[in-house]
Amino acid sequence: MSVQKKPVIDLGCCIECGVCIDLAPHAFEINDAGYVDIRPLDSYEDDEDILEAVKNCPKDCIAWE
Template sequence: MGKRVVIEEEECIGCGSCEELCPEVFKLNPDTEKAEVIKPEGGPEDEIQEAIDTCPVECIHWE
């Protein structure tokens, strides 16, 4: 099995940078105001990695 992308939602501050960088994998939940992974099996790894690197609270990671 390949790696999966995960967000620690309790640490997310809802900045939206991950959704902006990779909208096919990340989405800001309007109810919780937190980002969530909508495609855990991934997508473009370079875009996901950029979202991981850009996250200000470092709550996105590979598993």
């Protein structure tokens, strides 16, 4: 069984620009505290929208865990 990678957000550098939410709204959201959060999904790795969101984050705050 392979371990699934998941995106994680460094909230310390996130400027809440919304690029990730615009590109992959099924995977990213603003939580009740006003921060960007990862929505629970079965798989993240092969999702082109998520890969684009990671690539286009202006502060490079999204990494793979």
